[in-house]
Amino acid sequence: MKEGFRQSMAWLHTWSGLLVGWLLFLVFSAGTAAYFRDEITLWMKPELHAAAHPSVPQTVALGHAQTLLEQRAADAGRWFITMPSEREPAVRASWMPAKKKDGIEAKPRGRRRFESAELDPVTGTELSAPRATRGGDFFYRLHFDLHYMSPIWARWMVGVAAMFMLVAILSGIVTHKRIFKDFFTFRPAKGQRSWLDAHNVTAVLALPYHLMITFTGIVTLMFMYMPWGVQALYPSQDKFFTDLNNALPADAKPAGQPAPLAPLAPMVAQASAAWQGAPVGRVTVDFPGDANATVLMSRQAGRAIGYDQPTMLFNGVSGRLLSSSGTPGAATETRSVLYGLHIARFANPLLRALFFLSGLAGCAMVATGLLLWAVKERQKHARALARGERHFGLRLVDGLNVGAIAGVPVAMAAFFWANRLLPAAMPARPEAEIRWFFIAWGVTALIAMARPSRRMWQVLLALGGALFALLPALNAMTGGAHLGTAIAAGLWPVAGFDLVTLGLGIALLFAARRLGRPAAIKKTPVARVTAEAA
Template sequence: MKEGLRQSMAWLHTWTGLLAGWILFLVFCTGTASYYKDEITLWMKPEVHQSMARQVAPAAATANAVAFLEQRAPKSDRWIITLPSEREPTLRTMWAPPPADPARQGEQRPRRARFGNATLDPATGEELAAARATRGGEFLYRMHFDLHYMPVIWSRWIVGICAMFMLVAILSGIVTHKRIFKDFFTFRPAKGQRSWLDAHNASAVLALPYHLMITYTGIVTLIFMYMPWGVKAVYQDERDKFFTELRQEVAIDPKASRVPAALTPLQPLLAQATAAWGEGDVGRIVVSHPKQTNAAVALYRRDGKQMSVDQPAMVFDGVSGVLVSPPEPAAAPAAQTQGVMIGLHAARFSSAALRALFFVAGLAGCAMVATGLILWAVKERQKYAKALAKGGRVGFGLRLVDGLNLGAIAGVPIAIAAYFWSNRLLPVGLAERPAMEAAWFFGAWGTAAVLAMARPSRRMWQILLAVGGVLFAGLPLLNLLTTGSHLGYSLSHGLLQIAGFDLVVLVIGIGLLFAAKRMGNSRMNKVNKVNKVNDPAPVLASGGAA
């Protein structure tokens, strides 16, 4: 190799970052939003905001949920009850669909069998029927690793490969920049390529530990899919058995007995779990084979009490109420490590302040990816400086990258904002409403991408950034016009989750509008002429690229 180590690492950093950059920008944007997926879901269900002020004891909420499920899903093989919390004040229930034919009980149910679900008022147990159907923040959460409209296995492989490229890009970037920490304190505004390089360095170093952690743990989250050979060699097709043994879980009979038996009252079980963990620490209740002789009740501790995503559970016999597993099972070291890795990635353990810090670090990741993509285009454009000065055109490859940059960096915010707008504008009772909200997301993104590819110019950057800014900044106004839980109401009544959403999207919208304004800044146009970089990428004036 004629080049030195740093030159080789620079090449590796450039191409691993560029080839995966557009998907990584989508993953970072939707993953960052997912830190507040519960709050997003709550905002997207304005009909339940009135129930937020009611404080209901867990035992009463559990009794209401059981009464509802006994009436709605008496033949289901599994009930799932999610108790109210500060971030999610409603009572959520889910149930597995009953088997179509009792004679086929031994057959395995399709993995994607659709669960029923209902959101209840925890005080009364009545279904909030008026609440609009929406996937809320869950859509964005799933988007960042499952994508959409394609098989899940394909999506996870695509995202996983991009994450591996990301890890290589981060490590090679550290080797490449020998003055990486010194450069963090250097910013040269209105200097074209230098400004983009400084912005890229700053956004990368600002949250470097976070970037390393979130990328590595993202890969580890699906490590058994990417490297299945060890499990396959020992367990063959019994993957469920592997995970049960890994976490030392109590095995629950997967087959229903179909012999009727009364379900034990859940309130005493809840009291035992409360005594072991503390008041209000039970987050989820899973009842397997309810009202049958082999019924089992599992109570899971609420997220936020430990770093691992694997919360301890207490499993009871569903007929006698006898405890059949300890409240704190001693998981194997490997299982504990994996649980902590996934917990770090999802940040479900975090306090409000730490979650906000994760959110800011995620935004820095979005900026890092965006500035890296634009920096490549700016550097490549210098090769065409003389041709551009004579009225020529750039090559196909650069024009393609310009279009992809514009379609991703300006298009993804438009898509996310359109998703929120659809929640308020689509009829509440519309059939397949969640699917229509997703269609708005992709429709808006597709439109922006087509415009970006057709004309990847500075003017188009300005237009699309402005559109995204107007959509985001207009969400609080839309909320005011379509619901009663507008910003003034939410602030005065202590609905901090709703007010926080409105304020954050307002700030994001103002930031996008600021960027769009800088695109038309005459001073920057003069700077670009001096630098002979006639690029369509957004050079954000003296304020830099953020």
């Protein structure tokens, strides 16, 4: 604090942002994409693009799903039925295969996988088996599980990074004397001043969003970071979440007595009426065909800000209502609202687009902050660099900047290209798609670390831009509903994906073109290094 409070905050802002900046850029990028996880998943399953139909009563769609499950998964331990929505036009029926088949205990092979089928909600016919893919769920999980890591360690890392981010935002607010004036100030082609202006504009433009998304991101994992309250009142977290979600206890068992499952349609109608006409989003059937069968109805997301949706539990044989989630307490409701704000399932298409743009602003804020540090540091050591001396820390940051900021778009685009170019029936297909994401990112990162130059920025941005801009054409050539067909049929999730990727591709190509313009290099070596830094 010797240099004054604001100077101390500036130091804290710089280092709290730099140390976790590259991880934050990945988290922001994947989290921003996850706002459209359903649309991404639908685009990555071109076999389902033909399922766009006018909406039908939920009772009709559910009846089709129940018929298929009774025929194909009568001995399954659990059914899941995801009802159609504006973002997901097909009915998805999933089931957990029975542990025993023909009286023989099945040998465990890792985690038991769910089997599923996609149905046309109008006719009930099974759609062409869609290719296996993680789709948008990959980005959703990546932004807090980091994939090739222990989920616990990954969530701790992301949580610590979010805390650093919160510190950086608050210290940045203190540091800027003219925070609102800076919002209207941008001076291009002014070197360090331009980078600072870009950082200020993208930070202030979506400042409420940045504060909200960072704080609520920490709240989503609050029971892992601060488990003591739950531990004091519950013997295990499983028991706590069972009570929280109105679910069956973990030790619930079938009775072993066959009994027909009651029709699900009347239960859906009763639940929807209790929720003032709000549709059901998901139906979970435990022990179908057994005397202890139960049916859990969950309301479709999008009717309230809160993450936790009302539920109703029915007896699966008689159809009698057993329980319903009551009015939550203040603490539960607060946590639910904060969680809901973070994932934005409540948002309509316009609001979701605003969240997406704010997320892009967050990516730009992190990127410009990292680049600003490198620009300032290069100017400090301009004379030494002009003499040909090397600065290990600066070169390391330059390489990480190129690999993280320019490499992530290349990796994301490669993930989408792999979805369409890998054989649809290949085994372990979802993991193969994900591998191509990390292969593309790893290759770009290695090249960037070997040669972190202006030319490398231009090459990687141009590559990412071309891969994104060509995705609509790839969609049309590999069996998907092309842009014209999707717009005409009202299949806006697919059309929106094509339009957004086209826009992102054009933006990246524009950035690469701007970098291709020769910089004005002055005669002295120090001036040359300063110009290159700008």
